Amino acid sequence: MHILFVYPSQADDATNRYRCVHLCEALVAAGHTAEHVSAGQDAVRVAHDIVVLHRLPWGGPGSAFAAAARRVGARVVYSADDLIFDLEHARHTGTLFPDDPLRYRHSKRDAEANLQTLQNADGALFSTEFLAQHTTFVPLRSEERARAGGGQPSQRQGEVIRNFLGTELLMLSQSARERREAFGKLRQDDRVTLGYLSGSPTHDADLADIALPLAAALERFSQARFLVVGTVALPGPLRRFEQNGRVRRHPYVPWRELPGLIAQVDINLAPLDLTQPFNHAKSEIKFLEAAAVGVPTIAARSVALLETKGALLCGTDSEWAEALAAWLSDPETRKAAGEAAFAVLEKHQASTRSGIESVFAAWMPEKAISGSATVTRPRKSKLVGKIFQSEQKYLRRWHYFKRHWRLANEQERHGGGTA
Structure with missing residues (x-):
């Protein structure tokens, strides 16, 4: 198997590490070819059996990478570790100010775009059973079979691979645990x-x-x-x-x-x-x-x-x-x-990693992929991306200001003075 993971920001972001980098690591250890890239790169070559779109909205990188995957005959899988594809999410994201109308509009737009990516995918991958059970979708290949006379397309739930730790974090944690145990033997206080x-x-x-x-x-x-x-x-x-x-x-x-x-x-x-x-x-x-x-x-x-x-x-x-x-x-x-x-x-760690290979094997295309396709970021996409980033930056600053104002003026969160 040759698998490409595409995420919207940097590899060091927690969501990208757990849902892309760690999965790549496990697949490579099992003898497959897997790589991860940011959708923000100027050019990405797609010549893979499976393309995983992690938290990528439609109408931008999501649709561009899906189109490239279709051209070479690859399967498209949508990936999420939060409820970002549910329109109700627009009322629950950003727990600082869930009723903020600007944040609501922004989150609703993002949820609609992620839902569209999910609906245009052949499969879906989630981090918990709750997410998988929360939605159903119609894989495109089911639609194609229905048009070919194979009956009505069937709705499916996504597959679940729970989060697990990567090798580097395990090594760092082992060193920290050994230091903690050694220090514990020397402690005199309770x-x-x-x-x-x-x-x-x-x-x-x-x-x-x-x-x-x-x-x-x-x-x-x-x-x-x-x-x-x-x-x-x-x-x-x-x-x-x-x-x-x-x-x-x-x-x-x-x-x-x-x-x-x-x-x-x-x-x-x-x-x-x-x-x-x-x-x-x-x-x-x-x-x-x-x-x-x-x-x-x-x-x-x-x-x-x-x-x-x-x-x-x-x-x-x-x-x-x-x-x-x-x-x-x-x-x-x-x-x-x-x-x-x-x-x-x-x-x-052992049980989760052992099941990864079978999940991706089920998504393998029936025919071998043909050729390659390159996804480039056109000027319009770059401009839209910069506008989106500026809007996100503004929202963060506005919410931080509102939060500090609230904390400076409130007497308590749960009633009864300052204690």
Whole structure:
């Protein structure tokens, strides 16, 4: 098999690493040819059996690469790891200000374009069963067979390959885990660090969702500390703990530095604001990254997350309180959970990678591809791309301004003063 993954931005973006770079790595290890490219390149040669369009909207790079794939007889697969192809997504994206009319129009347009790419694909690839079950589509080859007298085209759900860690991150995590274990043997104090590693300020509502049980745990267990990573806002109930030094802030770090930061944590927290349907599509990346360093996770019980050893899933404040108390009060149970998480990760890595080859084999074209086609970015596309990037930049700046204004004026997120 010869497979091309195309994504809209840089390879180091988390979504592109997990859904393109890691899959390429697994396919190459299995003896196939796989490569990944950015849709922003000036020219890309398409001479592959399968072309995977990851989060590419129609009417731009999505349609251009699909057309090139059709010319050579390749199969086209749409790929997504978020609910970006559902028009309802337009109301749920950007949890900072979900009712912002400008953001709504922008997200609705993006969702419509991604949905069109999905509808023009031969197959679909998702990161969770929730995403696969959320939509059906009609593969073009089914339409072609129907026109040829083969009956009505049948609707299909997409295939699922869950996220897994790449080789480089595993190696970095192994080193961090070894350092963590060595340091643990030398520790003389009983401090327990809870950690929330956020990627962006759009996770304010996620952390706020567990503010009350987390504050109660910090109040009850004097040995507990809280590490907050990223630009997420600290909810009102937690602010007094920051004032007395029990909450530590750390800036966002590149992914290669993440294992070393996770190694400073005893319990990894992965809350989600489950009032947003968008969040139910989230996969277990936070669990996997922590498990690689031997750290257990307490997470929100979303539809897409799987019950597993080394993790406690919670759906209510009382469940969060019980889970926090269980691991804060018993270091042996916490240590065993970390070891269980690492064992689960190893099995997950092996089982996920072993199933990748069969998924792509089912998408192989019936006839060998013929020739090649080159996708170039015309001046109009480049101009539209620059306009889109400028609009995105404006939206980010506007939302950051609104967010800072809100945080500067609010007294609390959950009522009752500043604590």
